[in-house]
Amino acid sequence: MLSDTDLGAIWLTLRLATTVTLLLLVLGTPLALWLARTRSIFKGPVSALVALPLVLPPTVLGFYLLIFMGPSGPMGKFTEALGLGTLPFTFWGLVVASLLYSLPFVVQPIQNAIEAQGPRPGEVAATLRSGPWDSFWHVTLPLAKPGLLTAAVLGFAHTVGEFGVVLMIGGNIPGETRVVSVQIYDHVEALEYTQAHWLSAAMIVFSFAVLLLLYLLQQRKSAVGLRYGS
């Protein structure tokens, strides 16, 4: 069965994924809104930057983050000046790395959901004396709910599943950076296949359950299923 270190890894993973998902929804929604509505020349470059983690090997992202957040990197100097120490090999270092790594999985579904609405709901709201802020909260966001749900689930699942970035930036510190994927790797390295089986099976069941829940919710809401990137 699962050992205490396994349970610790599971707990850490859930904590990390939840933190990252909530932060990404808060930060990603305005970004998605801007990308969906803007006609700025920066739309292309920003979209490309957001999508970059989709194609980069996680080790590349992890490598540059390690330098950027390390003692001689600009962010490392900044966090040290604040008296926070450096971020690599800490929980919050993992959070920052995961934010970047999972960003496209959250931004793109929300952006698609807002783009799919077209300008009409916003125009209708304006003719009903609903100002931009009111309209955002009571029309744009509720209409984008399926996209937000998809974004949350994908962001969460993707953060749970990350490995390369964690290894680069977090290492393997129990209770701090040793997430489930790293724990499984450790078990396999140590030839503890039974332990690896239990943890892997738990991951499969968990991931399947989350995705199933998402599909069921969306089917009930509308005939449109989970469509990522469409």
Add this chain to the structure above:
Amino acid sequence: MDHNRDPTPGIQGHFHLPRSNGDQQGAFTLDAKLDLPGTGVTGIFGPSGSGKTTLLRCIAGLQSCKNASLSVNGETWQCSSKRVFIPVHRRPLGFVFQQPSLFAHLSAGKNLEFARKRAGEAVSDSDFQKIIELMGIGDLLSRGPESLSGGEQQRVAIARALLIKPRLLLMDEPLASLDQMRKREILPYLEKMHRAFDIPILYVSHSVDEIARLADYLLLMEEGKVIGEGKAAALLSREDFPAQLGDDLGVLLEAKIAERDDQWKLLRAGFEGGALWLRDGGEPIGESIRLRVLARDISLTRSEDTASSILNRLPVRVQEISPDRDPAMVLVRLKPLSDEGNENTSGSTRLIARITRRSLHQLSLVAGSELWAQIKSVAIVR
């Protein structure tokens, strides 16, 4: 509420919006000067792509227009020279879009509440009920927009626009997305609304039927420009009314119900220069109605064809023959013989028939010929 308005009522303004190639609606330069009455229904009429919708969107503020001014019953909504631009959500207007545009995440009732909460002035429960009854949507309130028919959705959308308590109601072809059945279903509601609320309405349409039924005043547009305006009845009967109407070309007659034939369920409506038999729709004797006779519904015979199924036959004289846009067709303007004593041309009745050039030749028609006009159908438009 602030009621001290400028003494100049009405809707005045101008919009100059240069064509932009990136814009799909930008095939023309909108260049419109407006001076419209501040009450009643003003129809904005023109063929597709003539700038009607763009003009309406400019008036609403949905389309930004750098060179523009607009004042509605004395309130300035927009003036580029004074750098005034009231954003859409601060303009006291209601807007009904061509496509039913209920918020998909709210039930019909919640859609109405959305407007009621944001209305310019409090909407009392009795007002709320009145609007719901007027639009006949009391049974639909708990349902989601996706479960309503297009016509039902549009009725809810109109109720929603009314609940915002607008001081100007803008309607952008509200019936265009509906089939013929649904149009007939909604038109009576629009007429009731027109009578029940004293709100000036700008009604965009390319359907002469709707315009003839609803509009008091008319603005004609073509290629982004205003090409004519005036009282609807007068303008719709004018012979130089845009020829692009084609199949919809016709005249409007102001008539009065004179007689009811109970045996055959018909009504006789008298107008200056004659009378026409209509199907009995229950109109009381003495009621003033507006009739529309389409040019394509008039055929011409040299002698009276009493063996015909066509009920309405009038002796007429050809006044003028003019070419139609279609090279196979001509337009023949006719004057009923019984109206000939009436030299007051403005009040005299004329009919227009659209016949083939070949028929014109076969009947050897010239100005002055005496004929019988057979009228296949007459529509009561109001």
